Amino acid sequence: MMKYNLTHLKELESEAIYVIREVFAQFEKPGILFSGGKDSIVVTHLARKAFWPAKIPFPLVHIDTGHNFPETIEFRNNLAEKIGAELIAPSVQDSIDKGRVKEETGKDASRNWLQITTLLDAIEEYQFDALMGGARRDEEKARAKERFFSHRDDFGQWDPKNQRPELWNIYNGKKSFGEHFRVFPISNWTEMDVWQYILAENIEIPSLYIAHKRDVIWRNNSWLPMSEYIQLREGEEVNNRQVRFRTLGDITITGGLESDADTIEKIIGEVAAARQTERGNRADDKRSETAMEDRKKEGYF
Amino acid sequence: MGKSYLDMELLRFTTAGSVDDGKSTLIGRLLFDSKSIFEDQLDHVASSSKKRGLEHTDLALLTDGLKDEREQGITIDVAYRYFATPKRKFIIADTPGHIQYTRNMVTGASTANLALILIDARKGIVEQTCRHSFIASLLQIPHIVVCINKMDLVDHSEEAFEKIKADYEDFAAKLEVKDIRFIPISALNGDNVVNKSENMPWYNGATLLNTLETIHIASDYNHIDGRFPVQTVLRPKSDKYHDYRGYAGRIAGGIFKKGDEITVLPSGFTSKVKQIHLMEEEIEEAFAPMSIAMTLEDDIDIGRGDMIVRTGNQPTVSQDVDVMLCWFSPQGPQVRSKYTLFHCSNEVKTMVNNIHYKLDINTLQRNTEFDNISLNDIIKVSLRTTKPIMNDSYRKNRSTGSIILVDESTNETVAAGMVV
Structure with missing residues (x-):
């Protein structure tokens, strides 16, 4: 059977x-x-x-x-x-x-x-x-x-x-x-x-999920993407890092993580090893x- | 890991229990040992526990997600939790065990292949044990795993375990469950949860996790009686698929192959299966619970609510059905009460023709004399529908044998029913 x-x-x-x-x-x-x-x-x-x-x-x-x-x-x-x-x-x-x-x-x-x-x-x-x-x-x-x-x-x-x-x-x-x-x-x-389904079905996803070089600043324990909406605070500086995003929200509230996962297979490896939840880098969830x-x-x- | 992950099966199981029987600890352990709890979740739970003045980390806070649940320290609703081992993927429907939450237990049980029942080794079988087991039986969950917990508090005694097992077997003789297993565990210390207990060398059976990973679930779906309720008709009308007329739905029972002789109900027209599609992919055969699109050799008028069945094996087509109902609303039914009935892709009006008895969920006693019917009651009724529905007994098929009743004025789901 x-x-x-x-x-x-x-x-x-x-x-x-x-x-x-x-x-x-x-x-x-x-x-x-x-x-x-x-x-x-x-x-x-x-x-x-x-x-x-x-x-x-x-x-x-x-x-x-x-x-x-x-x-x-x-x-x-x-x-x-x-x-x-x-x-x-x-x-x-x-x-x-x-x-x-x-x-x-x-x-x-x-x-x-x-x-x-x-x-x-x-x-x-x-x-x-x-x-x-x-x-x-x-x-x-x-x-x-x-x-x-x-x-x-x-x-x-x-x-x-x-x-x-x-x-x-x-x-x-x-x-x-x-x-x-x-x-x-x-x-x-x-x-x-x-992720397994994206891999199995070969579904196209935005490049943001894949590790890439980007200008970021370190804020709230994650790499926040630099954009026209962000104002630098005291002590913050712009870095160019290889990052990827685990979830995508607004550019103002979505933190990335340093990663060299540049394929879906590698992302799956990263997800399997992750010790933090997916939305852990979302400022919107942290308000209360x-x-x-x-x-x-x-x-x- | 990639390949094996794609080959994994899905096991849905339900648990029910009260605050102190160790259920949260057990689930916490399964999640923790399978690395399904994340560090930030644990940190949150730890700090929330502290805020509440608890000395230990209360794992129930992991999924008691609603404000009221957290404030009152109780589970109100069904919580779904997910974990995976290299062998299987699991969905837990975790439900509160108190009698006032029967409706949540029924909800959690409706999609489960297995029920996990916890018994405190010091207390033995209590009312709640019977209630959970009865619901599992009523909802035809194929497998029950009885975990006799807190074995550490009865000196890991084989005698204590055997006594409870015998008591349960006595009680279970009244139930309709094919497969019941017993495991002595200590959720707190982890004995026989993931690893075999050194404290109970007399137990030769599998650990809980091993049982969950290996229990045979492939035959839990009905693969005998071909049932295909039509959800919607696909008519692309594009140049390439000008004459395509596909019937979309999820197979509710049996196996359909190209060339099979089929009958459309309730009209009774017959034809043959021409093609079976899952997007561009054309497949030779499809089985429950696959979602597919089917084309037929002949042009027949078919729409949502119709059912395509194998000609040689047909369900009951009737406007009169006897069902066991779990009642979900404070306002109970009376003879001649009217509702909207959902069954497969059908939606019809129905009237209560007769209320036969009310069942005592703790003793399984059938009471033909009762005052009123209310939330959490279980009753047997006869229904009359305005249009025929194509049904099987729930025992034979959980999809084509189940219904819900909806109140026409509030739109609330007021009852879940199983065709007798």
Whole structure:
């Protein structure tokens, strides 16, 4: 009987494709939340697999903070063009200009929280009733409690204590007008699974994940990329180091690590040996013990 | 490592337990020994424990991620944890064990191949042990591993172990679980968790990790009864695939091969499997639980909610189904209550025709007289649906034998059901 047994990657792939097809079948206006990071790239790849030979039936929705890595934007544009998907990029700068949100000030200011308003406004404007994301349960303790189909009320809020139970592979996408769902097809994947899948499927990823030379400064225990948005603080200096990024967020909050992993195989070796969590270099998670839960309740990814 | 990693199987198991039975310690040890806990996570947990005035590092804080859980020191929800060894990849659905969380236990059990049940060697079988075991049986988890924990506190006594084992076997005679194993462990000291215990030379069986790594799970899926619920139809209408009409779905049972004679339900039209695709890749055969796209030799009207089955082996097609329901809402059902029923890719209206009995989850007693039905109750009912559903008994197939009920006004999932 060994023959009729799926490997764990194939089983996870099959589960994710099933979930993505459910989204298409149960909702009227679904989209993929595309950050340009490896997880949303994998979700997009799975969506292509789910509907082949038809085109991917979802737009890519990228919340553009204006504080992007240039590499991310280039990658995003190329991918959307290659797969023929519509690209929707609501801008945080627009939200600021319209007075919907106020730019944070102070030394650790970022646009991380501001994205929430931009995202929720976009959901209303485009009438999205389901947005798929690449969040995984192994990433972070609040995300460990997420459902595959995660309900959001008409304020876009998540109520972690009153989540619908999710049994077998039956997903209840029923909702009232104005409410929507966030859906996480790769909930059960680990960082390692994602990398192994990228390798097995030969999926293209932004060069930022691969070791490269870059101007960086040492801040909060990681190498923060130098950019026009960063102001040097006392005692800080710009170094040119060989780094790579384990996760990708805004250029202002994503720390890199020194690495010579210049192939996917080497990255997998690094992930296997890692003693720090993937999001350990994310300033956005460090604001408080429950920073992720607090943001998610408000409508964050 | 690359090659072997790609060949690994996935084992999903569920645990349930209370604060003091050593479950967190055991899971912590499995994660720690398989290097699935990271240094910064441990640092966080250590500093959170300290902040709470605890003397030891409380590993439960690793996944009790919600603010309320951390503040109250309890697990409210199902927590999923992940670890891997060179042999297998594991997903743990860790659920709170108190009776008020039956719904979480049922949720965790619904996708598990194995249930891990912890018994405190000093206390023996308690109400909670029975409840967990019964849920495992009700949800047809194929394997139960009973860990008799805290053996260090009973002098690693073989007698104590054998006594509890015999008691459990007595009780388990009422259950429907094919495979039950017993392991004497000390989660705190690590005896028989990853390494064989030197304190219990009388135990010749496998350690817990070894059991998890080697237990045979390939046959846990139904590979006999061909069932393919259609999720959606793929019609690219591009030049290259102008006439392509693919039926997309995840195989819920059995094996489908090119050329197989199939019947479409409920219409009853027959045809043959023409092609099976997974993206560009064309495959000769596909089996549960693969997500695929299938084309047929004939043009038939097929849509979401239909089921493609092997002609020689068909499920029950009926508007009347008897199910065991786990009730998830404070507001219980009454005869003639109406709900939306989800089954495979089908969504139909249903009405409760009859409520036969309420089950006492601790004694397995069937009570035909009961006052009301509420959260966490388990009942047997007869349902009438507006359209036929293509079902098998849950015992035969966990996919085609399971349903959920949704309240039409709140949209909440109010019950999970297993076709009797």
